[in-house]
Amino acid sequence: MIEVSNLSKEFELSRQQRKELNTTNKIALAVDNISFKCEPGRVFSLLGPNGAGKTTTLRMLSTIFKPTSGSIKIAGIDAVQNPQEARSKIGFLTGSTGLYARLTPDELIDYFAALYNVPKNLLNERKERLFNLLDMQEFRGKRIGKLSTGMKQKVSICRTMIHDPEVVVFDEPTSGLDVITAENIITLIRDCKTQGKTVIFSSHIMSEVDLLCDDLAIIHKGKMLFQGTMNDFRSNMQTDNLTSEFIRIVHASQNASL
Amino acid sequence: MIFTIFKKELKDTLRDRRTLMMMLVIPILIFPIIINVFTSISKSFQDEAANKKIKIGIVGTENNFLQLELNAIPKEMGDKEIILYKDTLSLVKDLKKDSIQLGAFISGDFNQLMDSLRPAPLTFFFNATDMGMKERAEAYMQIIDKKAKSQRYKKLGIDEARIQPIVTGYRNVASDKEMIGKLAGGILQYIFIAFGFIGCMYPAIDLFTGEKERGTIETLLTTPVARWQILFGKMGVVVLSGLTAATCALLGLFLSIELIDSEGNAEILKIVHSILNPTFIIMLYSLLIPLTVFFAGIMIPIAVNAKSFKEAQSIITPLNIVMVLPAMVGFFPGIELNYVTACIPVVNIVLATKELIAGSLDIGLVAISFTVMLSLAVLSVVFSYKRFDKETNVVM
Numbered sequence: 001m002i003e004v005s006n007l008s009k010e011f012e013l014s015r016q017q018r019k020e021l022n023t024t025n026k027i028a029l030a031v032d033n034i035s036f037k038c039e040p041g042r043v044f045s046l047l048g049p050n051g052a053g054k055t056t057t058l059r060m061l062s063t064i065f066k067p068t069s070g071s072i073k074i075a076g077i078d079a080v081q082n083p084q085e086a087r088s089k090i091g092f093l094t095g096s097t098g099l100y101a102r103l104t105p106d107e108l109i110d111y112f113a114a115l116y117n118v119p120k121n122l123l124n125e126r127k128e129r130l131f132n133l134l135d136m137q138e139f140r141g142k143r144i145g146k147l148s149t150g151m152k153q154k155v156s157i158c159r160t161m162i163h164d165p166e167v168v169v170f171d172e173p174t175s176g177l178d179v180i181t182a183e184n185i186i187t188l189i190r191d192c193k194t195q196g197k198t199v200i201f202s203s204h205i206m207s208e209v210d211l212l213c214d215d216l217a218i219i220h221k222g223k224m225l226f227q228g229t230m231n232d233f234r235s236n237m238q239t240d241n242l243t244s245e246f247i248r249i250v251h252a253s254q255n256a257s258l
Numbered sequence: 259m260i261f262t263i264f265k266k267e268l269k270d271t272l273r274d275r276r277t278l279m280m281m282l283v284i285p286i287l288i289f290p291i292i293i294n295v296f297t298s299i300s301k302s303f304q305d306e307a308a309n310k311k312i313k314i315g316i317v318g319t320e321n322n323f324l325q326l327e328l329n330a331i332p333k334e335m336g337d338k339e340i341i342l343y344k345d346t347l348s349l350v351k352d353l354k355k356d357s358i359q360l361g362a363f364i365s366g367d368f369n370q371l372m373d374s375l376r377p378a379p380l381t382f383f384f385n386a387t388d389m390g391m392k393e394r395a396e397a398y399m400q401i402i403d404k405k406a407k408s409q410r411y412k413k414l415g416i417d418e419a420r421i422q423p424i425v426t427g428y429r430n431v432a433s434d435k436e437m438i439g440k441l442a443g444g445i446l447q448y449i450f451i452a453f454g455f456i457g458c459m460y461p462a463i464d465l466f467t468g469e470k471e472r473g474t475i476e477t478l479l480t481t482p483v484a485r486w487q488i489l490f491g492k493m494g495v496v497v498l499s500g501l502t503a504a505t506c507a508l509l510g511l512f513l514s515i516e517l518i519d520s521e522g523n524a525e526i527l528k529i530v531h532s533i534l535n536p537t538f539i540i541m542l543y544s545l546l547i548p549l550t551v552f553f554a555g556i557m558i559p560i561a562v563n564a565k566s567f568k569e570a571q572s573i574i575t576p577l578n579i580v581m582v583l584p585a586m587v588g589f590f591p592g593i594e595l596n597y598v599t600a601c602i603p604v605v606n607i608v609l610a611t612k613e614l615i616a617g618s619l620d621i622g623l624v625a626i627s628f629t630v631m632l633s634l635a636v637l638s639v640v641f642s643y644k645r646f647d648k649e650t651n652v653v654m
Contacts, residue, residue: 098473
């Protein structure tokens with residue numbers, strides 16, 4: 001379970017950044033007072049155009065960033081007060097995640113399992129299960145730098161799941177991947193849902209959202225524009241397809257702010 | 259947890275060819291190569307100079323005083339050929355063309371002046387760009403002058419010993435170990451600081467900026483490990499790399515002295531062996547570890563702030579000069595470890611190590627030096643933590 005209430009994040013702008021953004025404001029508001037809840041066994045999608053605040057929100061959930069205000073509860077743990085404890089419950093995967101190229105998949109998984117304090121017997125059992133499931137046995141001893149993008153993605157999935165997290169955070173997980181490789185991620189999200197895990201993923205690809213999610217939130221310029229179930233979204237659509245409806249909502253918000 | 263991170267980062271670092279080259283291969287090989295090349299070149303120059311037959315031009319008559327005296331000097335002092343000239347103009351011209359290597363002008367009344375026991379002038383011409391020729395002339399004249407003086411004393415009936423009122427002796431009370439400590443201690447420190455810095459540089463950039471660039475830091479920060487633990491684990495590898503590079507450089511230098519031309523350096527080797535005892539090594543490293551931590555502590559915030567490997571490298575590389583310059587103080591004679599120099603970072607470590615090698619250690623001053631460096635090391639670690647803890651610095 002993820003419970004977010006009145007979450008905001010401000011960034012201080014350096015002189016260089018103010019110049020680049022052509023603003024005199026010393027503060028940039030990346031996330032503006034958003035609240036939502038993600039239930040176990042359901043897939044929650046955070047949808048928004050580039051720069052909407054999706055990544056900042058997910059980084060706050062995974063405790064990389066500290067919120068300026070508001071609260072986050074991860075599996076019942078206050079992630080603002082006890083970030084280290086909350087992190088042990090989270091699996092985090094982004095499309096831009098890199099891997100240690102000079103390590104082998106075996107070494108990498110052992111390393112992350114040690115960081116998550118996974119007991120030795122559980123590690124071996126989970127590792128073998130995941131390696132078999134993802135068909136990784138053949139390249140488990142090869143340096144990651146020499147693996148293909150698809151193989152690397154499998155290693156990333158294995159790394160995310162090795163500590164059996166209750167909550168899984170995906171930040172644009174399929175960005176830059178071909179359809180075959182992206183399929184591994186789609187399968188992983190479905191598996192997580194089946195296992196009763198809480199899943200949140202960000203995307204700007206409507207077809208992916210349509211395929212996977214149960215609950216949906218649309219954010220733009222840090223503000224929440226829509227929140228509800230996927231069925232609610234479909235039944236209230238004013239256009240004939242999901243992508244057009246997403247664009248309509250974003251444009252309506254832009255026009256309102258002008 | 260710190261050790262888990264340290265182990266992984268060390269494994270990762272040891273698999274990076276660039277770091278391995280800077281940490282192990284170059285420091286170990288550089289001194290044997292440099293010393294070997296220098297020894298061979300200087301030996302070949304020495305042999306060439308010793309075997310070189312030089313042509314000496316003399317403006318004077320046949321069988322003049324200088325010609326006869328030069329011919330009397332044994333061949334072992336260098337082979338020579340005498341050419342007589344009629345005027346100095348053609349002698350200088352040939353000297354400039356390198357047809358002759360030394361020239362001399364002896365006046366026509368030279369023999370008369372000598373016979374009448376008066377000073378007789380003799381002028382040597384040489385080309386200063388032709389190394390060692392003036393020294394060769396001075397060496398010849400030392401023999402000729404000594405012989406002429408003896409003959410003159412004999413003629414005057416003077417006992418040579420009676421005109422030397424004071425016999426002055428100079429005796430050095432410093433031991434060879436002290437001499438080496440004062441003279442070579444600075445070089446050792448210079449090597450250690452230069453290589454310690456370079457050794458820290460690549461791992462610092464790779465483990466901080468590199469992680470940002472490759473996008474691996476974000477994943478690491480989502481694990482239930484405190485940031486200070488991540489920082490300490492990584493910093494441990496940076497410090498170890500610096501110490502390893504510096505140790506390898508010193509080891510390379512030691513091996514160079516030990517293996518190359520060992521016959522000629524028997525005395526030096528004996529002193530070096532007497533210096534390198536366990537107490538010395540422990541004390542040396544207890545001074546150098548805070549220095550290396552300080553290096554790591556100033557590099558890490560830069561590496562954390564930098565957005566790319568190139569950016570970090572372009573800031574840290576010039577910093578090398580700033581750090582190594584104070585190490586050069588060790589080369590200057592007369593600068594000693596005192597209450598002022600003990601408070602100057604880097605300089606204090608250089609001077610303290612010099613004293614340590616010389617065996618003339620003042621524990622109070624060394625304690626001040628150690629405390630100053632340790633305080634700076636702690637401050638730099640705190641500063642590193644502050645930068646590493648700033649979320650916008652760590653994630654791009």
